[in-house]
Amino acid sequence: MNSSSSAMDPRTRLLLEAPIAPTLLRLAFPNVLVMLAQAGVGLVETYFVGKLGGDALASMALVFPVVMLMQMTSAGAMGGGIASSIARALGARRDANALVAHALVIALGFGLFFSAALLLGGRWLYAAMGGSGASLQGALVYSNWVFAGAVLVWLFNSLAAVIRGTGNMAVPANVTVAGVVIIIPLSPLLIFGWGPVPAMGIAGGAMALLLYYLGGSLALWWYLRSPRSLLKPRLSGVRLQWPLFRDILRIGLLGAVSTLATNLSIGIATALAGHFGPAAIAGYGTAARLEYLLVPLVFGFGAPLLAMVGTCMGAGRKERAMHAAWVGALMAFVMTEAIGLAAAIFPHQWLLLFGSDPAMLEAGTQYLRAVGPLYGFFGVGLVLYFASQGAGRLLWPVLGNLARLVVAAVGGWLALQWGGSLVHVFFAQGAALLVYGVFIASAIAGGAWFGRVGWPRSTAALMRRAQAV
Secondary structure: OOOOOOOOOHHHHHHHHOOHHHHHHHHHHHHHHHHHHHHHHHHHHHHHHHOOOHHHHHHHHHHHHHHHHHHHHHHHHHHHHHHHHHHHHHHOOOOOOHHHHHHHHHHHHHHHHHHHHHHHHHHHHHHHOOOOHHHHHHHHHHHHHHHHOHHHHHHHHHHHHHHHHOOOOHHHHHHHHHHHHHHHHHHHHHHHOEOOEOOOOHHHHHHHHHHHHHHHHHHHHHHHOOOOOOOOOOOOOOOOOHHHHHHHHHHHHHHHHHHHHHHHHHHHHHHHHHHHOHHHHHHHHHHHHHHHHHHHHHHHHHHHHHHHHHHHHHOOOHHHHHHHHHHHHHHHHHHHHHHHHHHHHOHHHHHOOOOOOHHHHHHHHHHHHHHHHHHHHHHHHHHHHHHHHHHOOOHHHHHHHHHHHHHHHHHHHHHHHOOOOHHHHHHHHHHHHHHHHHHHHHHHHOOHHHOOOOOOOOHHHHHHHHHHO
């Protein structure tokens, strides 16, 4: 099917013409559910691993930033590049089918890279993050299992991105929710064993995770090959073309830099917390899971926003693309700020889900009270990052993430050098989130999507500039 010669698909027309706020909310609702379900996979796993003791929880805290780096790179960065390319192709009435095979080749390459890097360099990395003794050994066991199957994670997230690029949020949502229903009993079964199934300990959580991604990948590919799919991809007879790779990679690689900076911020904070002992690592790692939970929640809004902005930009509807970005930013701010304030006021309600060690609770409470009230700025920066992926203009959001990294790393290091306590390290993380959100919003308001950054006097002036481009 050649989309340039066919009637416009109803989903594409919806992204181009329907009222922005109701459309985003309607598309975001199933996507938020799917992201909550996907985040729930990690929370379920952490809950059961926490039953193995404090060392096992510290092991998870060491590996978690690296697993999230892979998740965010495959789903948010390169996945965003895939969804953006497909959305822009559909908006411009071009054939988008060939992009699917190119997306899968990219997924295989990056999956193998992550496997090699962590299987060979995991011990050094986790030791540098403060791991030692039993916590380091547990981290290596969990990490080796997860990253041996990294290709499955990449395939799942890339196939989901392909489908979301068409404006279909429901299918990835349904597949993910079905997977969560299966993994909830599967994870404790493999961790603790039952009957003929042997107890695998922390490795059981990793095995359950990989089975989840294997089943999900098969389900998503089956849908793409079904008559219900807007795209009609094929693998045989496809001629790989550098321009199609480039269209995905130019957004995906910049997004990967941004994702790396985000996870480096978390990893550095983990290492800084390590100066205060294993309980501080466990407390920070457990509390910071809430920040990571915000990523899939914002992605719930960001994925349909990416599709809407990309389709509008492909169709030359720049004013509508900008309007959609600010509507999405407001929604993300309200949601993430509400969560952050609730966590700052009631920190134990979150932390007690994963453990009751007093030192862990104290460290986690300090983090949530220092950083939680600034989560709204994280939400704004992140959702505008997804919108910028749709626009194909990602430089300034990447610079904003690098600014966050510098503030978090330098601020935390100075806190240690000046004899500060753990809470001073966390204050630096909060300041970094503030810089992140303000930097990206200011750049986009100043015209970053249209090749120049300034300070327009009004929204109307910005719209006139967008129309003139």
